[in-house]
Amino acid sequence: MTLRIATTQPAGSADPRANGRLARELMRAAAAEGVRLIHFPEGFLSGYAKEQIADWDDVDWPMAQEEVGEVAALAAELRMWVVLGSAHPLTAPHRPHNSLYVISDEGRVVARYDKRFCSNTEITRFYSPGFEPVVFDVDGYRFGCMICVEINFPHLFSEYERLGVDCLLLSAWPVDSIFQIKAQAYAAINNYWLSLSVPGQSADLMRSAIYGPDGGHLVSVASADVPAVVTLDRDAPAVEMAMKRARPWRAEANRGEIYRSRRVDDPRSADQTCV
Known part of the structure; x- marks a missing residue:
């Protein structure tokens, strides 16, 4: 059982209409490669706060929501899952969430990940935080979502390992x-695939890429108009050590009983000043 996924590196703007068109172009290109799930950068559809949006009043929210609908309609037509970065408006006066919309291959928003650990600028000026991890399944593979500065909080990544994800989708503006x-x-470290999607504006720093469960680099985006595609295959010999040996062993080690059951009662162990 395998699954084709794609990551992207579009250069978004403050114009949701243009961003929506670009998203659909990349979806069609990915569909030609047999992709079942496509992954977009942080804040892509609405425009990204701080860099592109100085004030939320500048965002045409009805247009942004209409564009999400257009992306969802194409997802249904192409039978493709879409993970789409966008600000998600709340009821005034609350600030938006920094979100990833999870759009199913039936054209429905079935989940939304709201960034939990926002930067100081984000939390004081731009966004309301989320509080929950999000996982969803596609063709027997489980995915989790994270956003940008959350990369500095290791417990979020290990949380998704405990939730059984096969692939983590990390959208960012690094x-x-x-x-x-x-x-x-x-x-x-966590023995799962990781898809990194960053905007075209980050091309001087890095390319959007997908890494294997052993940390190996599998593919990078070559240009803004071509998604990078990988086939996930849990039974591939290349991932056997990482997924079927290292990951179960590390999970057992984290539970700790294998060590607690071997604790020794020895004065030479208890005295940490002896030689």
């Missing part, structure tokens, strides 16, 4: 090149 190294490391 400001330093170390971000990519952190993402690759989390794939290796």
Whole structure:
């Protein structure tokens, strides 16, 4: 049982209409490659706060919501799942969430991940935080969602490992090149695939990429108008060590009983000053 997924690196703008058109172009390109799930950057559809949006009053929210509907309609037509970054408006005077819409291959928003750990600027000026992880299943593969600065909170990544994800979808607008190294490391530490989607504006720092459960680099986006595609296959020999040996062993180790059951009662163990 395999699954084709794609990550993207479009250069979004403050214009939801233009961003929606670009999203649909990338969806059609991915469909030609047999993709079942396509992944977009943080804040892509609405425009990203701080960089592109200075005030939420500048956003045409009805247009943005209409564009989500157009993307969803095409998802149903193409039989494709879409994970789409966008601000999600709340009732005034509450600030929006920084979100990822999970759109099913039936053209419905079936889940939404709201960024939990916002930056200082985000939480004081732009966004309301979320509080829950989000997982969803596609063709027997489980996915989880995270956004940008959350990369600095390791317990969020291990939480998704405990929730049984096969692939983590990390949407971001990075400001330093170390971000990519952190993402690759989390794939290796947690033994799951990790799809990183960043905007075209980050191309000087990194390319959107997909990493394997052993942390290996599988593919990067070559250009803004071409998605990068990978086939997930849990039974592939290349991932056997990471997914079927290392991951179960690390889960057992984290539970700790294998160590507690071997605790020794020895004065030479208890005295940490002896040689």
